[in-house]
Amino acid sequence: MRIQAKYILPILVPLVVLLLPASAFPFETLTVMQQRAIALFLLAALCWVLEPMPIYATSVVVIVLELLFLSDKGIIWFRADANTPEFGNLLHYTDIMSTFASPIIMLFLGGFFLAMAATKYRLDVNLARVLLKPFGQKPTMVMAGLMLITAVFSMFMSNTATTAMMLAILTPILAVFKPNDPGKIAFALSIPVAANIGGIGTPIGTPPNAIALKYLTGENMITFGEWMAFAVPFVVVMLLLAWVLLSVMFRSDEASISLDIKGKFLKTSKAYTVYATFTITVLLWLMGSSHGMNSYTVALIPVAVFSMTGIINKEDLKKISWDVLWLVSGGFALGLALDKTGLAQLLVHSIPFENYAPEIVLIGAAALCLLMANFMSHTATANLLMPIMAALGVSMTSLSPMGGETTLILVVTFAASLGMSLPISTPPNALAHATGHVTSNQMAKVGVIIGVVGVALSFVMVWILRLVNFL
Template sequence: MKTYLKYILPIFIPLIILLIPASSFAIEGLTLVEQRVIAIFVMATLCWVLEPIPIYATSVAIIVLELLIISDKGLWFTKFDSPELGQLVDHKTIMATFASPIIMLFLGGFFLAMAATKYRLDVNLARVLLKPFGHSPKYVMLGLMMITAVFSMFMSNTATTAMMLSILTPVLALFAREDMGKVAFALSVPVAANIGGIGTPIGTPPNAVALKYLINENNIRFGEWMLFAVPFVIVMLLIAWLLLIKLFPASKTEIKLNIKGRFLKTPKAITVYVVFIITILLWLMGGVHGMNAYVVAMIPVAVFSMLKIITKEDLKKISWDVLWLVSGGLRLVLH
């Protein structure tokens, strides 16, 4: 019975609201449009929690339902002319969510992350940056967490975790089965990735959503966000590190990270390095050149596409489900 409910409940609520004609009595204090938005919100929440369909499909369903029942080009029986029932939304505004500046910001971040991985910039940076931390397990773990947090500021948390765990896998094999240090190292990467995501507007979707609404006198530039957030990242990272080494002390006294590789020197690889650096600098110096983070994010998209650094095959690997998921969430927030 429970299995059936997870499919029936999310469909049942919006179906009822769809059947409410435009002339129906609205709930006191709410317009008919607001009632319909609430119904869509409840449906989306149930779908995201119960997962009768993929979570990204729920986001698409949100936009389609809004087009059908609260837009000026929706179903004929959902339309009305009475101001008391609310104001129908322009269908172009709803559909524009798929091309919201936030979506473009994430797309630029995905292009940077994909190019960095494709030309091994991420692995080589990790190799170079981990050298100063020596061979003591607790300090190697600190270095690993710091690098993971930095990567996570400009890449998705999931992609950063996957990359760093692939580097860490051979190291985990060095620990004895009963050594709790293995647990600390395994946990350190996802913990650091989540903490690092706070550091920039593109580190995690909630940051970008917040940035969209910080406008006019409350406007925060990319660099200003980092100036405010990075100190929090550093403090939380140190606290997490201390907790991990305290709760899961390592028995092994020395470990060696054997990360092989070298920086590629091909024209395309050098282009990736240069564009990566320039993009980050432009994000940090928004007050100097006048471009906002959304405009800067399109630079790597254009350059990598024109020079075939990111090909059509690579495009298939972009996390489109994440972009759709953010789009649906934006539509709910906008109401």
């Protein structure tokens, strides 16, 4: 029955929504376009949760359905009454297609090129080898070093790729422990926890950050450097709390462990090009717009340099996480439909949020996001919630003293990345669980504590930023 529901519900529910009369919905007015947008939203939500198809395929389907049924160049029979008020406004087909080439997509593409070049020329492993030396041989200190390096790499690389790399480095360390040593659990959990937390540190660290930037425009715009200015301290505090938690819950029986990571920095011309380009790109990102370029423009510099020099060739291009780019672009397209049809605003205005204290709204939004992120893709969660939260932030005047739209989006974004209670919550968790050293119950205990504490800390962080007039 569960297998059937996986395939039937994503088709049946949107069809029922489309066939219902407008009077069946709890809105004073509902246009045909808004009704179609509701059906599309439910289709995306059910497909992202139940996964009858790969989640990136859902994004592609969303974009194609928008072009067919919501755009001004869609099927002519489905836009015959486009000039009537009851029909609503059609979306321009170029706006839908441009989600494939959004500046945010270019930002991620630049990040992928940097990560691939760093791995190909062993910059990541060699940095790990050098950076772990100062941490000695005490288990808790070695774990602190591993978490710190994992978090830093996750700021600029895929969380999944970082976890896979660091777990490979961790394998000989785990072999030192006795079979029933709780330290094994701590070390195995430390990598995914640090990767999930570290991804919050930069706009390219994880897709929910990039999705948030899509809605932080105009007066609410946040540069790469500004994001890091408030996100990195949050990451540092969360890493410290996670390290203490793991050290206390799973204390190792070993007094010391040996660490042996073999390798050396390559000294070829291409390797030096990778080192220089990586450094220059990160510095340009940190400098914000002081040089006249935004982070999206800077992101294409490594793409050009690595392509021109052959550092990244056509075979390497096949290894880029194109599924992530498709997934994010589909989320943008869904947000576009909710926004341009007026459905997001209609949903927000239909709920009396003004009757609730702004603190309750913020806590409720963060709790909902955290809950969803534990059971489905963090990116899919952000894709579904962000358009609605953006509309809510604009419409709810009582949120203005607390930062309005910016505060709401940031709190929800951080909550999306803190969902790490289950092996299915995020790929790094799944990789750690696959090692066989961590049970789902152990992961859940740590994940719930970090998630709840992290959301609470994000509220404190936002309050401090408002206090110093940063937001």
